[in-house]
Amino acid sequence: MKYLDEYRDPAICQRLIHAIRREVTQRRTIMEVCGGQTHGLLSHGIDELLQNHVALIHGPGCPVCVTPIEAIDLAIAISQRPGVMVASFGDMMRVPGSQNSLLGARSNGADVRMVYSPLDAVTLAQQFPNRQVVFFAVGFETTTPATALAVQQAAKRGLTNFSVLVAHVRVQPAMENIMQHKDCGVEGFLAAGHVCTVNGYESYHTFAETYKVPVVVTGFEPVDLLTGILECIRLIEAGTPRVVNCYERSACARGNRHAARIVDEVYEPCDRSWRGMGVIPGGGFRLRDAWRHFDAEGRFIREPVSIVTPTACRSGEVLMGRIKPTQxxxxxxxxxxxxxxxxxxxxxxxxxxxxxRYARSRVPQNETTAR
Ligand code: SF4
Structure with missing residues (x-):
């Protein structure tokens, strides 16, 4: 299949693996930022094939994973208000809050619906004019344009029964947070190709310069991932912390200007709490003042929602790359x-x-971001 088979070609993968093994002078530590890349690396066994040469550390780029417990508790609290319908992506339904999930709230009688797009939630608001429809807006820069557009569409259609609970996050501040840990041993990053497709990668130049680490914009298929790793290794070995785009078929330096303009019209950066990582300065988006009347939290939450933080889960350490899940x-x-x-x-x-799914039986290895 065009645009797929060529990025899964075993012969090309073999050549790239040999090149990585040949060019690395000592075991290097690279973080792949995106959860989609983590699944690609594990499902194709790339991390195992390279384990003596590259420690691949999994970063915080899973939008559902980093949505904080308090945001889920807020969504559940809103869903329990009379006359309210909460809509969200399917992935969010089973994610535990402090005491329940949205799916659990639905079992208890709340009107919680799964949608495939924020615009579906706008349509629900049109279909049910007597209900307040709240879209639970989570995700990175890849999903913010669609939720910003939904807000603009709701305004255009004059819908007063639509609002958004905003829990959007931004990738780069989280990468900065990881690098600011004093014992961080990450030597290079694979940046998420789809985020760069929307956002561009110009801002990574300052990041690479500041933290002295290369950033390679990388896709998700095996050839993409291995090409990104090889480029990152070459930059590390050469001591040249630059930004290189290895996902040219989709990402360009300035990104999608149309999407960026819509996001900028509706949202502004803000400090935001990430699950397990605490508040990250500039780590999220909130509605600009001109759109604040679409803010579900302001519309429905009068008192703080109490949160009981579960202690057993070590997701914060997993998201920071400080432990492997098997640890x-x-x-x-x-x-x-x-x-x-x-x-x-x-x-x-x-x-x-x-x-x-892919590596349950592996012996836990002590590969972390820490030196
Ligand atoms: S394996 Fe551990 S860190 Fe991962 S979700 Fe479960 S409890 Fe949390």
């Missing part, structure tokens, strides 16, 4: 995809789910 005591025992204790075991992009 969590609950992995595969108390915590499985059927009985998840944390978001990384639920999400289709979660690192714990990836290990459970």
């Amino acid at each position: 969590c005591e609950c992995f595969g025992a108390a915590c499985t995809p059927e009985t998840p204790l944390g978001a990384p075991m639920v999400s289709s992009e979660g690192a714990c789910a990836a290990y459970y």
